[in-house]
Amino acid sequence: MGERLIVIGGCAAGMSAASKARRMDPQMEILTYERTGFVSYGECGLPYYISGVVKDHNDLVVRTPEQFAEQNIEVHLHHEVTEIDAENRRVRVEDLQSGGSRDEHYDKLLIATGGRPTLLPGLSSGAIEGVFVLRSVEDGIAIRRFIRERGPRQAAIVGGGYIGLELAESFHTLGLETTLIEWMPQVLIRFDPEMAQLVQEELEGQGVRLALGAKVEGLEADSSGQVRQVVSSQGRFKADLVLLALGVRPNVELAREAGVALGETGAIAVDAEMRTDLPEVFAAGDCAEAYHRISNRPAYIPLGTTANKQGRVAGTNIAGGEAEFAGIVGTAITQVFGLQAGMTGLAEREAKEQGYAVKAVRIKSRSRAHYYPGGKPLHIKLIFEEQSGRLLGGQIVGGEGVNGRIGVLAAALHRGMTIEELAQLDLAYVPPLAPVWDPLLVAANVALKG
Amino acid sequence: MGERLIVIGGCAAGMSAASKARRMDPQMEILTYERTGFVSYGECGLPYYISGVVKDHNDLVVRTPEQFAEQNIEVHLHHEVTEIDAENRRVRVEDLQSGGSRDEHYDKLLIATGGRPTLLPGLSSGAIEGVFVLRSVEDGIAIRRFIRERGPRQAAIVGGGYIGLELAESFHTLGLETTLIEWMPQVLIRFDPEMAQLVQEELEGQGVRLALGAKVEGLEADSSGQVRQVVSSQGRFKADLVLLALGVRPNVELAREAGVALGETGAIAVDAEMRTDLPEVFAAGDCAEAYHRISNRPAYIPLGTTANKQGRVAGTNIAGGEAEFAGIVGTAITQVFGLQAGMTGLAEREAKEQGYAVKAVRIKSRSRAHYYPGGKPLHIKLIFEEQSGRLLGGQIVGGEGVNGRIGVLAAALHRGMTIEELAQLDLAYVPPLAPVWDPLLVAANVALKG
Numbered sequence: 001m002g003e004r005l006i007v008i009g010g011c012a013a014g015m016s017a018a019s020k021a022r023r024m025d026p027q028m029e030i031l032t033y034e035r036t037g038f039v040s041y042g043e044c045g046l047p048y049y050i051s052g053v054v055k056d057h058n059d060l061v062v063r064t065p066e067q068f069a070e071q072n073i074e075v076h077l078h079h080e081v082t083e084i085d086a087e088n089r090r091v092r093v094e095d096l097q098s099g100g101s102r103d104e105h106y107d108k109l110l111i112a113t114g115g116r117p118t119l120l121p122g123l124s125s126g127a128i129e130g131v132f133v134l135r136s137v138e139d140g141i142a143i144r145r146f147i148r149e150r151g152p153r154q155a156a157i158v159g160g161g162y163i164g165l166e167l168a169e170s171f172h173t174l175g176l177e178t179t180l181i182e183w184m185p186q187v188l189i190r191f192d193p194e195m196a197q198l199v200q201e202e203l204e205g206q207g208v209r210l211a212l213g214a215k216v217e218g219l220e221a222d223s224s225g226q227v228r229q230v231v232s233s234q235g236r237f238k239a240d241l242v243l244l245a246l247g248v249r250p251n252v253e254l255a256r257e258a259g260v261a262l263g264e265t266g267a268i269a270v271d272a273e274m275r276t277d278l279p280e281v282f283a284a285g286d287c288a289e290a291y292h293r294i295s296n297r298p299a300y301i302p303l304g305t306t307a308n309k310q311g312r313v314a315g316t317n318i319a320g321g322e323a324e325f326a327g328i329v330g331t332a333i334t335q336v337f338g339l340q341a342g343m344t345g346l347a348e349r350e351a352k353e354q355g356y357a358v359k360a361v362r363i364k365s366r367s368r369a370h371y372y373p374g375g376k377p378l379h380i381k382l383i384f385e386e387q388s389g390r391l392l393g394g395q396i397v398g399g400e401g402v403n404g405r406i407g408v409l410a411a412a413l414h415r416g417m418t419i420e421e422l423a424q425l426d427l428a429y430v431p432p433l434a435p436v437w438d439p440l441l442v443a444a445n446v447a448l449k450g
Numbered sequence: 451m452g453e454r455l456i457v458i459g460g461c462a463a464g465m466s467a468a469s470k471a472r473r474m475d476p477q478m479e480i481l482t483y484e485r486t487g488f489v490s491y492g493e494c495g496l497p498y499y500i501s502g503v504v505k506d507h508n509d510l511v512v513r514t515p516e517q518f519a520e521q522n523i524e525v526h527l528h529h530e531v532t533e534i535d536a537e538n539r540r541v542r543v544e545d546l547q548s549g550g551s552r553d554e555h556y557d558k559l560l561i562a563t564g565g566r567p568t569l570l571p572g573l574s575s576g577a578i579e580g581v582f583v584l585r586s587v588e589d590g591i592a593i594r595r596f597i598r599e600r601g602p603r604q605a606a607i608v609g610g611g612y613i614g615l616e617l618a619e620s621f622h623t624l625g626l627e628t629t630l631i632e633w634m635p636q637v638l639i640r641f642d643p644e645m646a647q648l649v650q651e652e653l654e655g656q657g658v659r660l661a662l663g664a665k666v667e668g669l670e671a672d673s674s675g676q677v678r679q680v681v682s683s684q685g686r687f688k689a690d691l692v693l694l695a696l697g698v699r700p701n702v703e704l705a706r707e708a709g710v711a712l713g714e715t716g717a718i719a720v721d722a723e724m725r726t727d728l729p730e731v732f733a734a735g736d737c738a739e740a741y742h743r744i745s746n747r748p749a750y751i752p753l754g755t756t757a758n759k760q761g762r763v764a765g766t767n768i769a770g771g772e773a774e775f776a777g778i779v780g781t782a783i784t785q786v787f788g789l790q791a792g793m794t795g796l797a798e799r800e801a802k803e804q805g806y807a808v809k810a811v812r813i814k815s816r817s818r819a820h821y822y823p824g825g826k827p828l829h830i831k832l833i834f835e836e837q838s839g840r841l842l843g844g845q846i847v848g849g850e851g852v853n854g855r856i857g858v859l860a861a862a863l864h865r866g867m868t869i870e871e872l873a874q875l876d877l878a879y880v881p882p883l884a885p886v887w888d889p890l891l892v893a894a895n896v897a898l899k900g
Binding site: 045062293332405426 | 754778853862864871875880883
């Protein structure tokens with residue numbers, strides 16, 4: 001028998017690490033403890049499960065516990081690790097179904113406790129009926145069941161991030177009158193306001209009501225305990241379904257109590273090998289920080305892409321291999337109705353906050369050759385350093401062709417390209433898929449003139 | 451009055467240069483001579499004009515001669531430059547409509563004579579009715595008129611490059627029984643055979659007949675001079691419409707006679723500023739070479755993207771500015787029926803020919819999260835240097851999401867990234883547009899295992 005790895009949390013990072021460790025070391029004993037009833041599922045697919053685009057929640061599962069068992073990875077569902085004793089390399093595990101608990105020894109420990117939804121102050125989850133968060137498969141099942149069984153007519157979403165926007169589309173698609181309430185003056189707060197504006201126009205154009213700059217002060221229920229209204233600084237919004245999508249915070253209590261150091265973002269501090277400051281204790285995924293290659297600082301941008309990569313790196317090092325996580329450049333994308341909105345690097349505001357002498361250009365181009373039918377407007381913003389011309393970030397909003405172009409910018413950022421280099425890239429062209437001057441090149445050329 | 455620029459050829463490179471020179475120098479006198487009746491049009495749109503996807507050939511025009519006139523750029527249609535006297539900085543211009551000719555002085559000269567279709571040995575163009583090439587708007591108009599007026603039933607395309615494939619789709623869409631004849635054993639000769647195979651399957655699946663490895667020996671006409679059959683090494687193919695799409699050769703006769711040096715590819719040799727070896731004589735576009743950043747040699751890969759960039763660089767330098775063309779990495783893409791096929795860098799065969807110790811991996815992934823409906827298979831091949839892991843090329847074939855991913859690889863190639871760096875890229879993810887492990891990352895990870 002080899003060394004024993006305990007993985008706390010069956011999310012993407014945890015299971016990615018477990019699989020990688022297993023592939024590298026067939027002897028290692030690998031145990032995973034997961035609080036919920038599901039591991040290794042496509043969390044980002046939950047909005048599409050709620051809308052019915054994905055029929056069955058089991059479709060979201062990448063790999064079942066049985067499949068992990070075939071790989072000789074033990075998955076314990078409904079088990080919560082409640083204590084880490086780093087000195088003696090033991091964890092205390094509670095069986096949430098039987099109520100029993102036990103201590104387990106580890107040689108290597110991976111903390112992959114993920115994130116959890118931010119709640120409204122004073123609102124304890126489940127206190128009012130019809131109020132939900134969306135994080136686990138169970139959350140998704142509960143929301144879908146609530147809609148089917150209770151037939152709500154009016155939905156309010158609190159929070160205009162990715163999940164909030166995607167659920168606005170889901171609810172609207174299901175025929176609910178939907179209001180999106182965001183306390184900032186814009187949705188997608190990592191985007192610059194004029195780019196977020198395009199998304200706001202799409203939401204309103206599709207019939208979603210927006211309440212921006214509105215602070216939620218409370219929820220009101222009827223006598224049966226069912227939510228009826230959201231009370232906000234901009235008045236009351238009727239709602240018999242409320243989704244709280246206020247963002248994700250790292251689940252770090254367990255780690256903190258064990259003495260694991262947290263970083264400046266509040267998430268677990270890790271090095272490039274995904275090691276925490278405690279020996280043989282690793283962390284990865286939405287509970288951990290990630291080094292941001294453009295700001296040159298740790299960042300907390302919890303996304304599945306990062307979680308998977310970090311898990312893989314952690315798994316490699318846990319199994320005695322050598323891997324380093326190269327860090328992120330802050331890439332993210334969402335699709336809302338007919339619009340895709342992607343960003344990478346720093347937003348203009350962020351770049352200024354970090355002290356860069358920033359220039360930015362914004363262009364409107366098209367996704368196809370001008371004469372090819374079906375082309376859609378494509379808005380591109382590039383943020384770059386004034387003196388050096390080094391690209392600092394990019395944002396793209398449009399009806400098609402956003403994802404790949406964000407990838408091009410992400411690759412450019414990864415290597416610190418200038419807008420001059422960007423303008424010279426040998427990008428592909430065929431009339432149904434791009435204009436002969438790719439919109440990215442147009443934007444870079446406009447930036448060069450500046 | 452400023453200096454006088456004469457541009458020979460009103461193609462993308464020529465007009466891009468003229469416009470750029472004008473923007474930089476309002477005083478310069480700029481004259482363009484163009485043999486055909488059109489300048490500045492989307493040549494790559496011609497297959498879609500023939501199929502009727504583009505209704506009017508005027509839609510292909512980016513800018514009319516009148517619009518150039520407003521910019522104070524003189525465009526002389528139906529004028530051919532027949533001689534360059536580099537010593538005295540004069541060109542001889544023939545007015546093809548009146549038959550007159552005259553000498554014109556230049557201070558700067560740009561040769562943008564483009565390319566011309568390769569013909570079958572022994573076949574003089576126009577000798578047989580129903581036989582066409584597709585290069586100019588006039589060619590497109592003639593083909594579309596022929597189809598409308600003569601109602602051909604069976605089309606044969608000789609040549610399985612981009613134009614050949616796109617026209618196979620156009621003809622098939624118009625209801626013609628279509629045969630594609632290619633003397634090599636595969637279509638898209640720059641692609642590796644197993645990737646081209648996917649495109650061949652799509653063509654055949656859609657009902658296009660393929661004759662690969664078939665040498666065309668001649669064309670047979672009926673007594674009225676109308677083509678009836680293509681005679682090939684694999685037998686005879688009935689055809690009352692034949693399109694010769696055998697590739698493009700650089701139009702260099704005029705330049706060669708003037709003493710301009712040609713490069714090893716047979717196209718005009720240029721430096722990074724797009725200067726030829728003669729003083730004040732520049733060349734750009736499909737008549738010129740381009741430096742290939744991966745093979746580190748001049749290449750002849752005539753494409754609109756390169757022509758436009760080269761024209762812009764030439765225009766900048768002609769007007770006294772400073773610009774250098776960074777070269778190409780060999781990017782190209784086509785769409786055939788439901789399939790997109792893109793490549794960048796070197797194919798495996800090419801890389802081996804150039805002496806690299808080559809490794810290659812091929813994966814099949816999907817364009818969307820596994821649970822999101824409508825996803826399509828995405829085949830990716832990566833070619834890289836064995837020792838260093840440096841990426842040398844990539845090919846992608848799939849139903850969607852090809853263009854942007856080729857762009858990511860092109861950016862990676864531009865900067866000489868390794869597959870290890872590629873595997874670390876912070877690419878975007880949202881279920882309708884990508885799996886959480888982007889197919890490019892999957893391919894890079896498989897390559898790393900290799």
